[in-house]
Amino acid sequence: MVMATEFNFELVSPERLLVSGSVSEVVIPATEGEMTVMANHAPTMTTIKPGIVTVKFADGKKDRYVVFGGFADIVPTGCTLLAESAVHVDDFKSEDIVRRIEAARAELNHAKSDDQKFGIETYLAELTTLQGIVVPA
Template sequence: MAGPLRFELVSPERLLISEEVAQVVVPGAEGYFTVLRDHAPFMTTMKPGVVEITGTGGEVRRIYVRGGFADVNESGLTVLAEFASRVEDLRPDEIARQIRDAEEDLADFGDDHIRRTAAEKHLNDLRDVQRWISPA
């Protein structure tokens, strides 16, 4: 098994995590990807979703992020999130309200293809977050 990966998660307010971990799953703009130690370097934007951090002892933590960047380099992985919150701190009723608002926005856009496409993406991202925070 690969050794530990240096991981940092930063939000505009503060450094949230800076430690050695086993692996991190990140919601990249093109889909979720997993980073282990010695991963090939690259940088990507992130979509709203959940960063899943597996510690060196096997414990798993989940952090909801709303956009930002992920930078994988020889030093490890740095996630620069526009917003970050522990999944257990998210309120299901607030996410449900945001989904209702997004559904109304989508209905209001009618034939405006560009705005409809953006609204559909936002709605799908919110539904993805709801999946992470809803009880099993």
């Protein structure tokens, strides 16, 4: 029996379908930490935090996308990542992340509960980390 080494991957944002095809590996920024998805992965559903999705296609080509949260549905034959917002790393605009950080800071000032504050602070930390990865110093 030959083990499948490829699986179908789709990266979908509200604006458009960014990736749909056969891949050998996808690294996603799951909320619990970076996760590498390969063929025959155990069925899993996970939330995604702001970060980089690295896609390794069946032909060996690699591509990277910036995502701002969402969730991934993983089954042995495929993975669908529904992103809140996603863009190819080459099309990424640093103003976008700056705008999101400013919006999150403003939201933090109006947070009513500790849980709400914690959620916003966590998101801010994730955005700041992502900014350090994608935006050249």
